[in-house]
Amino acid sequence: MAAYRKLAALLAADPAQQNALGLFVQADMQREIARAAFDIGSGEACTALNQGNAYLSKALAILARAQEAGAPEALDGLARELDDERRRMGCIQSGPPADVGTPDASLAGHYYLSGVMETGSELLLKPDGQFEWYISYGAVDQVAKGRWGRTAETVTLATDVPPADAPLFRADEVFPWDADVERQLRRFERADLEDLVAARCPWNIAMTTTLWSYDLEIPKPVTDAELAKASETKRAAEAIRDEASRIFAKAASATATEDDRAAASVAMEAWGKAHSDMAQAHHDANLPEPDIGSPAVPPECQLPAEESYKPIPESEWRRGVGIVVGDPAREMRLSDVEVTFVFGDGHRETAKTRRGGMAFVPVRKGAAVQQITLAMSEPVSRTETLSIAPLIEGIQAVMVDTRQIAEPPFEVMRLEVQGNDLIPEDMPRGRYSRN
Numbered sequence: 001m002a003a004y005r006k007l008a009a010l011l012a013a014d015p016a017q018q019n020a021l022g023l024f025v026q027a028d029m030q031r032e033i034a035r036a037a038f039d040i041g042s043g044e045a046c047t048a049l050n051q052g053n054a055y056l057s058k059a060l061a062i063l064a065r066a067q068e069a070g071a072p073e074a075l076d077g078l079a080r081e082l083d084d085e086r087r088r089m090g091c092i093q094s095g096p097p098a099d100v101g102t103p104d105a106s107l108a109g110h111y112y113l114s115g116v117m118e119t120g121s122e123l124l125l126k127p128d129g130q131f132e133w134y135i136s137y138g139a140v141d142q143v144a145k146g147r148w149g150r151t152a153e154t155v156t157l158a159t160d161v162p163p164a165d166a167p168l169f170r171a172d173e174v175f176p177w178d179a180d181v182e183r184q185l186r187r188f189e190r191a192d193l194e195d196l197v198a199a200r201c202p203w204n205i206a207m208t209t210t211l212w213s214y215d216l217e218i219p220k221p222v223t224d225a226e227l228a229k230a231s232e233t234k235r236a237a238e239a240i241r242d243e244a245s246r247i248f249a250k251a252a253s254a255t256a257t258e259d260d261r262a263a264a265s266v267a268m269e270a271w272g273k274a275h276s277d278m279a280q281a282h283h284d285a286n287l288p289e290p291d292i293g294s295p296a297v298p299p300e301c302q303l304p305a306e307e308s309y310k311p312i313p314e315s316e317w318r319r320g321v322g323i324v325v326g327d328p329a330r331e332m333r334l335s336d337v338e339v340t341f342v343f344g345d346g347h348r349e350t351a352k353t354r355r356g357g358m359a360f361v362p363v364r365k366g367a368a369v370q371q372i373t374l375a376m377s378e379p380v381s382r383t384e385t386l387s388i389a390p391l392i393e394g395i396q397a398v399m400v401d402t403r404q405i406a407e408p409p410f411e412v413m414r415l416e417v418q419g420n421d422l423i424p425e426d427m428p429r430g431r432y433s434r435n
Helices: 002-013 020-039 045-066 071-088 179-200 224-251 258-284
Strands: 109-114 119-125 130-137 140-151 154-159 169-175 321-327 338-343 348-352 358-361 369-376 382-391 394-400 412-418 421-424 431-433
Touching: 002 020, 020 045, 020 071, 045 071, 169 382, 179 358, 224 258, 321 338, 321 369, 348 358, 369 394, 382 394
Parallel strands: 321 394
Antiparallel strands: 109 119, 109 431, 119 130, 130 140, 140 154, 154 412, 169 394, 321 358, 338 348, 338 369, 369 382, 412 421, 421 431
């Protein structure tokens, strides 16, 4: 931090660094200062980001006077990055701007967008000054909520931004363990087993790949050399198959070395080539490809058969304590959230949410989960601990304030009042109407 501050002071005092490029460099330096300050918990982060924005404003003014093109794109990119950091570091304060105006009861109602191709959008202006907005174009859906008001012939929408100290996670309802949850638990267990086998036997992946095969052509004259080669490649493939079986067994054993594992990968490649050569030679000789099988797969590299999707009797449920993390209003579930389940006896179990926002830990006899700690690294870095009602078995739902992790589609939107319609300033061809 001291080095950053010293360099920033030198740049700020150097007259040669007060041109557009120098100001850009200083703005970027302030971003680095903010990151370092945030990492050590210093209160300088927001001040540094504000200073960075000030440098960018000066740089843009210089470029505008010089009427230079192209360079503003780089400045805009850094401005967006600074804004992203302000959100991540909690530097944006909540509340609408002072000039939002006053709600006009005559404008309250449900509006629908027209005039913009392949875009659907709705705007709900509530009499109490709250608004809800939605837009869909292509594969993109965005929503916003906040406050609205009218000043003269302008309606202003201001998206609510949560305060910097607002909690990101909130414990919600608890769901009982049921057949669907049991099925999901088993899917996770299967995925864990597949990962374990893949790590233990990385050459095993190729064993599940269908090797190349040839269709016989219209009968043609075949030479003795082609017949001999077919026979020779078959014998070679059988020998390499058997040797690969031996090498795989050694590489999968508990005493295997890195050299053994490397040898297994080489053996897998050799088997693939030998099998391909055999198939090609038999095709050339107009012979069917012989079925000589594949190298033997050691038990340590084998996966049990997939479970069928027939109902699982309740008496066979493995059960557990689980969590589902997400925002139902946006149909969003969060994966890669590290969850620590804290039991009443002090025991801790950690799991990470996967696709679907779920994570599980085993039931602990005689102890209930009483706290959960959630740690997120992306898109924001946050760790929070929630106290929950004692949970012996079941699923704890945790709501996420996604406003804190997803940049809103806009902070302020202004619309011009034209009769009973509203015309958005950034979509002049669009028109929000109540009918």
